[in-house]
Amino acid sequence: DDAVIEWKPIPGLAGFEIIVENEDVGAEMTVPLSGGATTLHVPREFLDPDTEYKVEVLAIGENGNKTIAEREFVTGS
Secondary structure (H helix, E strand, O other), rough: EEEEEEEEOOOOEEEEEEEEEEOOOOEEEEEEEEOOOOOOEOOOOHHOOOOOOEEEEEEOOOOEEEEEEEEEEOOOO
């Protein structure tokens, strides 16, 4: 079903940009979110079974500074 990406709240952010990638087929989903967001639901239509995905969470500060965190996950069958 849908994948849910979660992170802890970070005070003082202007926003987030979440990037979900399937590097095997070149599929990418980029979602801008408000600074108060803490979750993103990845639609099932974007996900393939038994596939590795890379997630990048780009935190954007009010001063324009950007920090990125990256993780991987694998979907079930």
